[in-house]
Amino acid sequence: xxxxxxxxxxxxxxxxxxxxxxxxAGSPAQAEDPSLRDLADRHGLRMGVxxxxxxxxxxxxxxxxxxxxxxxxxxxxxxxxxxxxxRGQFNWSGGDRLVDFAQANGQDVYGHTLVWHSQLPSWVADxxxxxxxxxxxxxxxxxxxxxxxxxxISHWDVVNEAFNExxxxxxxxxxxxxxEDYIATSLEMAHAADPDARLFINDYNVEGINAKSxxxxxxxxxxxxxxxxxxxxxxxxxxxxxxxxxxxxxxIQRFADLGLEVVVTELDIRTNTPxxxxxxxxxxxxYTRVFQACMAVDGCGGVTVWGVGDANSWIPDVFPxxxxxxxxxxxxxxxxxxxAMHEALGGxxxxxxxxxxxDGDCxxxxxxxxxxxxxxxxxxxxxxxxxxxxxxxSLAWTRPAGQQITSAWNATVTQDGSAVTAEGVSWNRTLxxxxxxxxxxxIAHQGQADAPSGFELNGAACD
Ligand code: G3I
Numbered sequence: 001x002x003x004x005x006x007x008x009x010x011x012x013x014x015x016x017x018x019x020x021x022x023x024x025a026g027s028p029a030q031a032e033d034p035s036l037r038d039l040a041d042r043h044g045l046r047m048g049v050x051x052x053x054x055x056x057x058x059x060x061x062x063x064x065x066x067x068x069x070x071x072x073x074x075x076x077x078x079x080x081x082x083x084x085x086x087r088g089q090f091n092w093s094g095g096d097r098l099v100d101f102a103q104a105n106g107q108d109v110y111g112h113t114l115v116w117h118s119q120l121p122s123w124v125a126d127x128x129x130x131x132x133x134x135x136x137x138x139x140x141x142x143x144x145x146x147x148x149x150x151x152x153i154s155h156w157d158v159v160n161e162a163f164n165e166x167x168x169x170x171x172x173x174x175x176x177x178x179x180e181d182y183i184a185t186s187l188e189m190a191h192a193a194d195p196d197a198r199l200f201i202n203d204y205n206v207e208g209i210n211a212k213s214x215x216x217x218x219x220x221x222x223x224x225x226x227x228x229x230x231x232x233x234x235x236x237x238x239x240x241x242x243x244x245x246x247x248x249x250x251x252i253q254r255f256a257d258l259g260l261e262v263v264v265t266e267l268d269i270r271t272n273t274p275x276x277x278x279x280x281x282x283x284x285x286x287y288t289r290v291f292q293a294c295m296a297v298d299g300c301g302g303v304t305v306w307g308v309g310d311a312n313s314w315i316p317d318v319f320p321x322x323x324x325x326x327x328x329x330x331x332x333x334x335x336x337x338x339x340a341m342h343e344a345l346g347g348x349x350x351x352x353x354x355x356x357x358x359d360g361d362c363x364x365x366x367x368x369x370x371x372x373x374x375x376x377x378x379x380x381x382x383x384x385x386x387x388x389x390x391x392x393x394s395l396a397w398t399r400p401a402g403q404q405i406t407s408a409w410n411a412t413v414t415q416d417g418s419a420v421t422a423e424g425v426s427w428n429r430t431l432x433x434x435x436x437x438x439x440x441x442x443i444a445h446q447g448q449a450d451a452p453s454g455f456e457l458n459g460a461a462c463d
Pocket of ligand 1: 119314
C-alpha cells in the first residue's frame with residue numbers, strides 16, 4: 001500500500017527550462033561555449049553533479065548546477081537518516097526540492113542511496129531486530145522511497161559500500177543480521193517498487209582492478225546468474241591527484257562485458273590545499289583520464305562529480321589539509337579540471353595559454369536584436385578569452401555618428417561625447433576565463449544602426 005505519493009510528472013522536460021533559468025539568473029559565464037551538458041548530450045552520456053538542496057539558495061551554485069549538468073544526485077537528502085529519522089516518519093523536503101529543481105531544468109535524477117551503513121539512524125543500526133523484522137524495516141523504507149520517486153528517479157544506488165578493502169563483506173547491521181543475501185533482497189525490493197528503475201551497487205576504491213573490485217565483480221556476476229535485478233555498478237571515484245588507476249578502463253570494460261551499465265558516480269580528485277597551478281594542471285589531466293576511461297567503453301553511462309564547487313566539498317572535513325577536488329573553485333569559477341571535462345566531451349577546452357585579459361584577450365559580439373526607423377535594441381556580449389579572471393570589467397567604444405544611447409540594462413552605460421563606456425553591475429562584474437556577459441541597450445538613430453568598431457576591455461583592444 002502506498003503511504004506517500006508525489007505529483008507525477010514526466011522524467012524529462014524540454015531544455016528550454018534550463019535556458020529560462022539561466023536567463024533569469026543573469027547567467028554571465030560560458031554563454032558562448034557549449035555547456036558540459038550540451039556536450040554530454042551529444043554522446044548520450046550522463047554529466048551529473050551532486051547537489052545539496054539547501055545550497056540552491058546560492059544563485060551561482062544553482063546556475064552552475066542547472067546549466068552545466070544533465071543529471072543531479074542528492075548529496076545527502078535521500079539518505080536513510082534524513083528520509084526516515086524515526087520509524088515511520090518520513091521527511092521529503094530536501095529530496096523533493098532537488099527533484100523539483102531537476103524537473104524545472106530538464107535534468108535526470110540519480111537516486112542515492114537506499115541501504116548503507118553510514119548516515120543510518122540508530123533506530124535501525126542499534127534496533128536489535130531479528131532477520132524477519134529487519135527485512136520488514138528494509139521493505140518499508142525501500143518501497144516507500146522508491147515508490148514515491150518512481151516517476152522522477154531513473155537510477156538508484158540500492159546498496160552502498162558493501163565491501164571492505166580486502167574484498168570481504170563489510171560488517172554492518174544488514175550483513176550481520178541477513179548475511180550477504182541482504183544485497184539481493186534490497187535489489188528485489190527496489191525492483192518491486194519501481195520495475196523501470198535501473199538498480200546499482202555503488203562503492204569506492206573499486207575504480208581499478210584490485211581485491212575490492214574483484215569482489216564486486218564476483219558478486220555482480222553471481223547476482224546476474226541468479227536473475228537478481230541488478231543493472232549497474234557505480235564507481236564512486238574519490239581519487240587523489242596522480243593516482244587515477246591505470247586499470248580503470250579495463251575495469252569498466254569487464255563490468256560492461258557482464259551487460260551492466262557502469263557510472264562514475266561521485267568523482268572528485270583531491271590534492272593538498274591550497275592547490276598550486278601545477279597541481280591544478282595535473283588534476284585536469286586526471287579528469288581527462290577518467291573521462292577517457294569511461295568514454296572508451298560503450299557500457300559506461302557517464303560521470304557525476306561530487307559537488308558543485310570546492311567551497312562545498314566534503315573532503316576538508318574528512319581529510320584536513322586536502323581538497324580543491326572539483327571542477328569549480330571556491331568562488332565558483334571554472335578550473336582547468338572543468339575545461340578538461342569540456343575538451344574530453346568534444347568541446348574546445350576553453351581558453352588556452354595566453355597573456356590574459358588586459359592584453360587583448362577578449363572578443364565582442366554586437367547584435368541588433370530589433371530595429372525600426374529611428375531606433376534599435378542592441379545586445380553586446382563581451383567574452384574573456386584569456387586565462388585570468390577580469391574582476392570589474394569595463395568595455396569602451398566610440399558611438400557611431402548619429403546614434404544616441406537612450407537606455408541600458410545588465411550594465412552601467414555612460415556617454416561622454418561620442419565615447420561610451422559600459423561597466424559590469426554587482427552580479428556580473430567578474431568575467432572568469434572563458435566566461436562572457438551580455439548586456440543590452442536601446443539607441444536612437446537617424447536612419448542607420450551601424451555597429452561601432454574598436455571595442456576595448458579595460459583598455460585593451462578586443463576582437
Ligand atoms: O545536517 C547536519 C547539520 O545539522 C549539523 O549541524 C552538521 C554538523 O556537523 O552536520 C550536518 O550533517 C552533515 C551532513 O553531511 C550534511 O551536511 C554531516 O555532519 C556530514 O558527515 C555529512 O557528510 C556527508 C557524508 O557523505 C556522510 O558520510 C557529505 O556531505 C557527503 O558528501 C558524503 O557523501 C558520501 C556519499 O554519500 C557516499 N560515498 C562517499 C561520499 C563522501 O564521503
